[in-house]
Amino acid sequence: MNKYINNEITKEEAVKLFSLKGSKLMELFTVSNKIREKYCGNEIHHCTITNAKSGKCSEDCKFCAQSARYNTNLKTYEFKDEETLEVEYKRANELNSENFGIVTSGKSIKKGSKEFEKIKEFLLKNRDKTKPCASIGLLDYEEFVELKEAGLTRYHNNIQTSIDKYGEIVATTHSVEDRIKSIKAAKKAGLKVCSGGIIGMGESYEDRVNMAFTLKELEVDSIPLNILNPIKGTPMGDREILSVDEILKTVAIFRIILKDKTIKIAAGRETILKDFMGLAFMSGANGLLVGGYLTLKGRSVEEDENFIKNLKKMWS
DSSP: GGGGSSOOOOHHHHHHHOOOOOHHHHHHHHHHHHHHHHHTTTTEEEEEEEEESSSSSOOOOOOTTTTSSSSOOOBOOOOOHHHHHHHHHHHHTTTSSSEEEEESSSSBOTTTTTHHHHHHHHHHHSSSSSSEEEEOBOOOOOOOHHHHHOOOOEEOOBBOOOOTHHHHTTTTTOOOHHHHHHHHHHTTOOOEEOEEEEOSOOOHHHHHHHHHHHHHHOOOOOEEEEEEEOOSSSTTTTTOOOOOOHHHHHHHHHHHHHHTEEEOOOTTIIIGGGGGGHHHHHOOOEEEOOOOOOBBBBOOOHHHHHHHHHHHHHOO
């Protein structure tokens, strides 16, 4: 397995790693951690997001509480006012977050809309050490250029799962090709791109590996891995939660495939990994989201600060 530290892995080899157990599983974690250390060093990356517009989404993403098609008793609201966003941005700076992500529900916030102009105004006024990021749906090249000129540095758009499985387990109101087109446009405009997905939606091991290879081909900069936390009222509401060993295997295999990329453990790390959360960062992960995940509450910022400090001590 040590050969993967310096060499590439094939899709077939990556899928086989999911069958490892016992001491072989610990060997996998050791190798993936060595790869993280060699290609990424001992820095841990963290960012903060704001749910800037909640609910009433026209899309039918099967995991999402924000879709207007499902009854999830979600609190909905229109785009947050400038003052609220600025307070949240200031807090992200205080937390030393690398990025502050403005995330909105809906298929896209297009050029010419009041919301698009509000985002531009925010970007022009808020340029501190925490870099602004946005996740506002499917945009085109010209829109990305305009946002970049206003101060945007990174764009987020998850592909969620494998290309082949997207229409079956994620959504039918738009395609994964729509997302990939948007990712390529953002990169063409000179933005960094954050794109990952969700595990635990009924995908196969092959689907997870294929997703990782697609992200590698797209040359995204950061990969958030979310663990499905089933939400009642959505089509995924009754899905069984993934086992800890399967989650950790996925993290390790993503690290082997995506050697020098930031792999962030996002939704599900506290509620599903729980006491095993630290192992994800000894298995290849080197990033996390702090402060919550749109419709799901995270743990306290103080707890995460202590976690990061202890993790750095173990790594150094």
